[in-house]
Amino acid sequence: MSYKVRSIHADEWPQAKSLRLAALQDPVAHLAFLETYDAAAAHPDSFWRERAAGSAEGASDAQQIIAEGPDGEWVGTLTVLMEEAGTTDWAGFPIERKQGHLVGVFVQPGHRGIGLTEVLFDAGLEWAWAQGAERVRLIVHEDNGRAQRLYRKVGFEPTGITVPLPQAPGESELEFAIERE
Template identity: 50%
Template sequence: MDYEVRPVRADEWAAVRELRLAALRDPDAPLAFLESYEDAAARPEAYWRERTERAAEGSGSARQFVAVAPDGRWVGSVTALVERRGAGVVFGETPEEDQTHLVGVYLQPEARGAGVAQKLMWAAVVWSWSLTDPVVRRVRLYVHERNGRAAALYRKVAFRPTGRTVPVEGEPGALELEYEMRRPVVCAGDFGPLGL
């Protein structure tokens, strides 16, 4: 099956909400997300509208990508958040350089194993590399130490562990592991979308 991967549009807040709630009902949600289904379901329409507008095509601080099945169903999503050097962040250490942080990675079970997750991740990475203000040289994400399926996906896409960790709130002794991908150095004469 051929899935389209594209940025969300500002008017698609209801679909963004529906996919997020599906993600939070997934059995691995406690390992993958910092939000509960109950908290997300209780949020008002205005919250979802604003969230979607911020992550929609054309926004400079975030971009959400979705995977859409041929029948129009949304089957996956990832969001890239721009983090400025020295500025506070929602999660993890304050960045020493301009970067993006991938969050909300999710794929419906029926779409798993078909390369859709990799397409989503690459869409977010390519968007990150395309930014000119700021120029992003690093993309990072975090994965719960017990979420082996997600860690395997990130390694497959070429993310590597940095050795940095963040304690999991409410789970003593558990850690979120930071993974990163560095922007490749592009030289004159290089070809391809990432200079490879």
């Protein structure tokens, strides 16, 4: 089987929308994503067009990378958001240096366990380093052991930072990061 890993194009918003909605229907979506299927499905097409344009090939603040299966079907994705030093992140934490933030990691169940996620991570890290990131981080739910094992496998380590989840009192997420070599 051959897969193609690449950045999306702005006009591919319908495919980006479809893959996101599939991700939000995954059995562990409640641990993996801060958005629900119902909330995402309610967004108008203009939202998906803007989202795709803002993370398409050539954008410098974000990049959505996808894996296409042998038949051209989108079977995996991740997005890298660039965060600038001196700003604050979505949770109100200060950003101390330029970094990438990996979000929206998803691979269709039938394509897991074959190394595809690792290839997506390699592409995301390569893009972040090319944008001048000094480190790349991600946030993972404290109860999502499967994802934590994967992130460690691809070189990410816990930083000790815990992010409380306002929408789920008593629950939190953990920051994992990798430094530029």
